[in-house]
Amino acid sequence: MSDGIRRIVALSVLLLGTGLLWVAGRTTDDAEKADNERKGAIDEARERAASNDPRLKGAYRYDRGGWVYVHLEGEPAAVGFQHGFLLAAEIEDAFPAIKAQMTHSTRRDWDFFRNAAKEMLWPKIDEEYRQELQGITDGLNARSGSHLDVYDIVAMNAFEELPDYYVAWLDKREKTANAPNLKSPGNCSAFVATGSWTKDGKIVIAHNNWTGYMAGERWRIIFDIVPKNGFRMLMDGFPGVIASDDDFGINSDGLMVTETTISQFEGWDPNGNAEFVRARKALQYAGSIDEYTNIMLDGNNGGYANDWLLGDRKTNEIAQLELGLKAYKLWRTKDGVFAGSNWARDPKVIKLDTPQFNPSDMENSPNARRVRWEQLLNDNKGKLDVDLAQKLLGDHFDTFDKKDEANERTLCGHVDASPRGVAIWAWGPNYPGGAVQGKASDSTMAQQLRLFARMGHPCGADFLAKPFLAGHSDYAWQEPFLRDMPAGPWTEFHAGEIPVPQR
Numbered sequence: 001m002s003d004g005i006r007r008i009v010a011l012s013v014l015l016l017g018t019g020l021l022w023v024a025g026r027t028t029d030d031a032e033k034a035d036n037e038r039k040g041a042i043d044e045a046r047e048r049a050a051s052n053d054p055r056l057k058g059a060y061r062y063d064r065g066g067w068v069y070v071h072l073e074g075e076p077a078a079v080g081f082q083h084g085f086l087l088a089a090e091i092e093d094a095f096p097a098i099k100a101q102m103t104h105s106t107r108r109d110w111d112f113f114r115n116a117a118k119e120m121l122w123p124k125i126d127e128e129y130r131q132e133l134q135g136i137t138d139g140l141n142a143r144s145g146s147h148l149d150v151y152d153i154v155a156m157n158a159f160e161e162l163p164d165y166y167v168a169w170l171d172k173r174e175k176t177a178n179a180p181n182l183k184s185p186g187n188c189s190a191f192v193a194t195g196s197w198t199k200d201g202k203i204v205i206a207h208n209n210w211t212g213y214m215a216g217e218r219w220r221i222i223f224d225i226v227p228k229n230g231f232r233m234l235m236d237g238f239p240g241v242i243a244s245d246d247d248f249g250i251n252s253d254g255l256m257v258t259e260t261t262i263s264q265f266e267g268w269d270p271n272g273n274a275e276f277v278r279a280r281k282a283l284q285y286a287g288s289i290d291e292y293t294n295i296m297l298d299g300n301n302g303g304y305a306n307d308w309l310l311g312d313r314k315t316n317e318i319a320q321l322e323l324g325l326k327a328y329k330l331w332r333t334k335d336g337v338f339a340g341s342n343w344a345r346d347p348k349v350i351k352l353d354t355p356q357f358n359p360s361d362m363e364n365s366p367n368a369r370r371v372r373w374e375q376l377l378n379d380n381k382g383k384l385d386v387d388l389a390q391k392l393l394g395d396h397f398d399t400f401d402k403k404d405e406a407n408e409r410t411l412c413g414h415v416d417a418s419p420r421g422v423a424i425w426a427w428g429p430n431y432p433g434g435a436v437q438g439k440a441s442d443s444t445m446a447q448q449l450r451l452f453a454r455m456g457h458p459c460g461a462d463f464l465a466k467p468f469l470a471g472h473s474d475y476a477w478q479e480p481f482l483r484d485m486p487a488g489p490w491t492e493f494h495a496g497e498i499p500v501p502q503r
C-alpha cells in the first residue's frame with residue numbers, strides 16, 4: 001500500500017469513527033453540534049493561516065523508509081517554528097509517551113519536570129536555543145492547537161538527562177524514602193575507524209541506538225538544519241528535540257559525531273548547562289575535535305554522560321572523548337578504531353564517575369559487546385566501509401554464551417528476548433528495549449552531507465507490540481504507547497534533497 005493510500009485509509013477510518021461518535025451522541029442538543037462545527041472551522045482557519053506563515057519559508061518534509069526527513073533553515077526562531085509545525089503530529093504523538101516514561105520511572109509528576117526545566121535548565125540555555133525551543137512551541141501550537149508551553153518542550157528535550165541523572169542524584173542527596181531504582185541508561189553500540197582499519201583509509205562511522213522501544217520507535221526523524229550561524233547539520237533525531245540525542249550527526253565543516261552512554265554513571269551538577277544544549281551546540285559550531293571537546297566541557301552538567309566518538313574528515317583523525325563529570329579523557333589517532341558499547345575505560349573516570357561499574361564482569365551487556373566489537377573490528381581490519389558497518393550493527397553473536405542469539409548482549413540488542421534483562425540499567429526481564437535504529441556514514445559521504453539510516457532493529461527483525469504485551473504484564477503500563485516497530489530498509493539521506501515536498 002502506498003503512503004498516499006495509507007493516509008486516505010487512515011483518514012477514512014478517522015472520519016468513520018467520528019461519524020459513529022456523532023451518531024452515538026445524537027441525543028445531545030444542537031448546541032453541541034454547532035459548537036463542534038465552530039471548533040472545526042477554527043481549527044481549519046488556524047492551520048490555513050499558519051501554513052502561510054513567512055517563518056516556514058524554505059522548510060519542507062518528506063517520508064521515506066520509515067523515517068521523516070525535515071529540512072529547516074534560517075533564524076533560530078524560524079528553525080524552531082518549522083520544526084514544531086512540520087513535526088506537529090509526531091511531537092503530539094511522542095510527548096505523552098515521553099511524559100509517561102519519565103513520570104513512571106521516577107514517581108515524580110510532570111510539574112516536577114516542568115519546574116526543573118524552568119528553574120534549573122532554562123536560565124543557562126543560550127539565547128539562540130531559547131528562541132529555537134520557543135519556536136518549536138509556537139510552530140506546534142500554530143499547527144495543532146496544542147497547549148504545550150516552552151517548559152513542556154524543554155523538559156521533553158531533557159528526557160535523557162532529567163530522569164536517570166538529575167532525579168537519581170536528587171533522590172540520593174535528599175535521601176528520598178522508597179526511591180525508585182534509577183540507573184543511567186546503556187544507550188547504543190558504535191564505532192569510528194580510520195587509516196589502515198578502513199577500506200579506503202578514510203573515516204567510517206556507524207551507530208545503532210539502544211533505548212526503550214516506546215521512545216525508540218519514535219526516534220525516526222532525519223534533520224537537515226541550515227542555521228543562520230554555524231555549520232549545516234544532518235543528523236537523526238527525536239520529534240521536538242533540538243539535539244540528535246542518540247546521537248549521530250555530521251556537519252558541513254567535516255565533523256562526524258556519535259556516542260554511546262557510560263553505564264552506571266552517577267553525578268549531576270545543577271549549575272551546569274543541559275547536555276542536550278551542549279550536544280546541539282557542539283555539532284553546530286565545532287569544526288575540529290578540540291572545538292567539539294571544549295564545547296562539551298563548557299558547563300558540563302554530567303547529564304547523559306557519554307563516550308563521544310568523533311571524526312574530522314579534514315584531518316582524517318578520529319577521537320574518543322570519555323566525558324565523565326569529575327573526570328574525562330580524550331584519546332585520538334589517525335590510524336585506529338574506537339568502539340563503544342556503554343563501558344567507561346579510563347581508570348580515573350571509572351573510579352570517580354562510575355564507581356559501581358565492573359569492567360571484568362563479562363556477563364553484562366556492555367562488556368560482552370565490547371568483546372564482540374574487538375573480534376569483529378580486528379577480523380575486518382582494512383575492510384571496514386559503510387556496507388560492512390551496516391552488517392556489523394545487526395550482529396547477533398553473544399560472546400558470553402558463545403552462540404548466535406539476539407539478546408541483551410548482542411551488538412544489535414533485543415532485550416525483550418532476554419529473561420535476564422539488564423540489571424545495571426534497571427531494565428527488568430524481557431524489557432521492551434534494545435537497538436531501535438542504525439546509521440552509518442564515511443568521509444566521502446560526510447563531505448556531501450549524506451548518511452544511511454535504517455529504522456527498526458538494524459538486523460531487519462520486526463518488534464510486534466501486541467504479542468509482547470500479552471506475554472509480559474509487567475509492561476502493561478506501556479500499552480497506550482507501545483507500538484509495532486517494523487524494520488525499514490537501509491535508506492540513504494542527502495542534505496538538501498527535495499523529492500516530493502509536502503506540508
Ligand SMILES: [Zn+2]
Pocket residue numbers: 394395396406412413414457458459460461
Ligand atoms: Zn537484531
